[in-house]
Amino acid sequence: MRAQFVLSEIGVGLRRNLTMSVAVIVSVALSLSLFGASLLMRDQVSTMKGYWYDKVNVSIFFCNKNDSVTGGPCARGAATQQQRDDIKAELNSLPLVQSVTYESSDQAYKHYKEQFGGTPVAGLVTPDQLPDSFRVKLKDPTKFKVIKSAFSERPGVQEVQDQRDTVEPLFNLLTTMNWAAVGIMSLMLVVALLLIVNTVRVSAFSRRRETGIMRLVGASSFYIQMPFILEAAIAGLLGAAFAGVQIVAGKYFLIDNWLAKKTPVINFIGWDSVVAVLPLVLLIGLLMPSLAAFFALRKYLKV
Numbered sequence: 685m686r687a688q689f690v691l692s693e694i695g696v697g698l699r700r701n702l703t704m705s706v707a708v709i710v711s712v713a714l715s716l717s718l719f720g721a722s723l724l725m726r727d728q729v730s731t732m733k734g735y736w737y738d739k740v741n742v743s744i745f746f747c748n749k750n751d752s753v754t755g756g757p758c759a760r761g762a763a764t765q766q767q768r769d770d771i772k773a774e775l776n777s778l779p780l781v782q783s784v785t786y787e788s789s790d791q792a793y794k795h796y797k798e799q800f801g802g803t804p805v806a807g808l809v810t811p812d813q814l815p816d817s818f819r820v821k822l823k824d825p826t827k828f829k830v831i832k833s834a835f836s837e838r839p840g841v842q843e844v845q846d847q848r849d850t851v852e853p854l855f856n857l858l859t860t861m862n863w864a865a866v867g868i869m870s871l872m873l874v875v876a877l878l879l880i881v882n883t884v885r886v887s888a889f890s891r892r893r894e895t896g897i898m899r900l901v902g903a904s905s906f907y908i909q910m911p912f913i914l915e916a917a918i919a920g921l922l923g924a925a926f927a928g929v930q931i932v933a934g935k936y937f938l939i940d941n942w943l944a945k946k947t948p949v950i951n952f953i954g955w956d957s958v959v960a961v962l963p964l965v966l967l968i969g970l971l972m973p974s975l976a977a978f979f980a981l982r983k984y985l986k987v
């Protein structure tokens with residue numbers, strides 16, 4: 685009987701404050717969608733870093749005969765075979781080096797043609813203008829500075845370049861976007877909390893006669909507050925469910941069926957990341973409104 689009464693009170697409350705309940709559901713759905721998206725973007729950045737940092741190499745470019753004209757580190761002329769052999773031997777002796785691959789000027793020109801063959805700049809470069817190099821794969825890519833400090837000043841070396849520099853701006857952009865999503869999410873959560881508190885206050889005021897009668901007949905504080913808390917919990921859970929649908933739809937349509945096909949070189953997050961986020965979204969959607977309603981009732985519903 686008590687359970688039936690509580691359920692009937694929940695239905696009455698939701699019908700009386702239908703527009704505000706809908707506003708709570710929408711705001712919770714949007715805020716939790718951004719929350720889930722920010723968690724997934726964080727995982728995406730970590731996945732991309734792990735993938736690309738494992739792929740990128742440290743490149744040691746050697747001076748060629750054209751570089752001696754420009755001066756600088758190549759003022760003493762092109763690198764000799766002995767200089768290359770000495771550097772390769774030292775690289776192979778370092779514990780942090782996993783492998784060393786030599787790329788000649790002709791090979792570098794071939795790769796250049798593959799990349800820019802259909803563009804106007806393709807004919808501006810000749811094979812003798814491209815330096816030969818060592819592509820050094822490190823066991824720990826973060827130890828690039830060890831290689832740079834050891835070989836950047838060596839005779840015959842034009843430049844030591846970390847290929848991570850080419851992908852780092854992308855990671856920085858994604859991280860900035862992630863923090864922007866967190867900021868918007870925080871703002872939406874505040875809006876949702878304010879709506880929940882306001883909805884509870886209006887609901888408590890509209891049913892002040894019923895709660896007064898319940899107090900007179902000796903109903904406990906918990907029994908009187910339970911319908912209001914459950915109203916907020918149901919609205920929050922519905923909002924979390926909609927947020928979960930948006931997250932799943934975003935993964936399926938935006939990532940799997942669009943971005944993954946447009947940019948196959950990027951290793952996108954899998955469904956396991958989505959499955960890990962969804963329970964957290966539902967839990968927050970249930971607990972956040974319930975706690976907000978509980979503390980709001982202590983102020984607006986004196987029992």
